[in-house]
Amino acid sequence: MPMPPLARSLSAKLLVLTVLFVMLAEVLIFTPSVARFRLTHLEERLAAGHLAALAVEAAPDRMVTEALTAKLLAHVGAHAVDLVQPDSRVYMLARSMPPEVDATYDLRDSGFVMLIADAFSALARTERRAIRVVGPSPKDARLRVEVVMDEAPMAEAMRDFAVRILALSVVISLITAGLVFLALNALFVRPMRRLTASVVAFARAPETAPPPPANGRGDEIGVALHELADMQDTVRTALRQRERLAALGTAVAKINHDLRGILATASLLSERLGESADPEARRVTPRLMAALDRAVDLCGQTLSYTRDGVLPLRRQPVELAALVDEVAPEVQAGLRADGVRAEAAWVNAVPAGLTVAADRDQLARALVNLGRNAVQAGADQVTVAAAPASGRVTLTVADTGPGLPPRAREHLFEPFAGSARAGGVGLGLAIAREIARAHGGDLRLVESTGAGTTFALDLPA
Structure with missing residues (x-):
């Protein structure tokens, strides 16, 4: 069986899987990052709203001019700000004609999943909306701040952040995937390709195939290479022995008939020696007959084994x-x-x-x-x-x-x-x-x- 092409090789599969898994890890990082960016943006608006509302307390009769109100709200990036004190006093900053609120987000009751859902909803929305954001002041948790603001600038900032983080994630993924691929390719894939090539070469030509390369590794791949080399030596020895046995069986099968005839003739002559008048000839005849019987039996055993092994039962x-x-x-x-x-x-x-x-x-x-x-x-x-x-x-x-x-x-x-x-x-x-x-x-x-x-x-x- 030939080696697989590069597109279907273990190296290509490893590279694709490495990129996919690293990208999946980056997605898992990207999702909470976007949600965290939106939450941080809203908390910054609440903190800025808290500071802007404190100008009401410093103003004479707690009345702020329209010009200062417009500057403070522009700094906050909002249409209206309400600061609720622990004693229920409320400091308010608002434009003369604030827009109608389309949705309210209370950061005090938002969980992790809801923050992620709201973030991706804001990324996907194209229409302009005015939203009310309610939450504790980052400067003083005893105070509650309510900010009415446009969602579009926040969504645009989130999109810019998402593009940057996505581009960075892709770069990190490719670099990480490349490093992981090179490491795994050097440690596992290339040794496995050499091991596979050695097995394929041995299967094609057991007698002439070179042994697997020895790399001195003590891990599982090193053990596999060592055991493969030992197994190939054992198989070569067995093949050589089988070839010798096959040649021996063929030779014995060819000469067995003639050899049995020769031994039969020798047995007949030996029996006539037993009838000889010479006492020495009569004495050695039984042993000669026994030796001939043993030779015939040896030929029969050898022929049976090399020809058939075990006959059908x-x-x-x-x-x-x-x-x-x-x-x-x-x-x-x-x-x-x-x-x-x-x-x-x-x-x-x-x-x-x-x-x-x-x-x-x-x-x-x-x-x-x-x-x-x-x-x-x-x-x-x-x-x-x-x-x-x-x-x-x-x-x-x-x-x-x-x-x-x-x-x-x-x-x-x-x-x-x-x-x-x-x-x-x-x-x-x-x-x-x-x-x-x-x-x-x-x-x-x-x-x-x-x-x-x-x-x-x-x-x-």
Whole structure:
């Protein structure tokens, strides 16, 4: 799969999301800022109205000339000002013909949401209105000030402020988004692109793809790169091993027929040697025959594994006790490591009547492999037992042999690597485990000591 274009890349998505989220944050800041600007503007008008109304108290007979009244109201930016004292005295300043009030806003009862709603309502309104603003004096909270003023100048100032704050918000958003994008791109996106490119290259050419770049990071991306490199090495090793096994299987399949013919001829000649008058020839003939039988058996195992692995299963009810008795002669006909025919005891401890749904031939093949491994390792007795539990059956194969050497335990169940004896190929356990897994179970090592080895074959009932 090719790398995505820039428009659909992770970098583009990250940039767009960063800009959107920063703009959203700026909107959340812009909204209360506009409301706060309007509130501050109205409070300034109330404070100016308070100071202007105090001129009434200083004037003779509390009468202010029309000229001074006009100057004071112009300074406040209002048509009328009322200052209510705690003793209910009222100082008033008003033009001769004040306009009719269209709306009244009492700042004493305005909440946060109402202030925001009133601010945006003023921004959107186009008609000219006269409004009355009521609130405590910012100079003395005991005094109440009422100001009648035009809303249009305030709305125009709010629009100028909104444009400035919006432009500033856009600039801040772009700068912040750019910095966040560059940081995230350097920390996450570019390493992820390198990681993705390494995965794509490895998928296309596992053998020749370069390893992912090492950057020495100790965070999650660094761990991912390190684990990816280890995984690629493991997969390459597995692929090389599969190629060797495939080549080996092809070679064995080609020469197996001819090799069996050669071994059959050698067996016939060996039998004639057994009829020889030479006592030395008669003495070595049994061992020669045993070696030839072992060679034939080795070829058969290798061919079966490399060609088919585990054959398709033909499930049927299998009585385990009868099957264990059936494979006993084949196990006891095996050879020990020194070429002498085995004389190990085969003990059947499986309860009578216990059955499983399995392929009879394949399950017998697994038991023979386990039994022969035990006999070839030098066991004098092999005991097969079974116990049902929770819809499953566990077959245990325990021998009295010397136990598995350390090398065999390290490569247990690995074909061509897990043999416990010289000259072995380690296919017996590998085949037995594949048979168990094909049935939906598994083969595991229970224990291996100097007193013997026990394997457990778990199967669904």
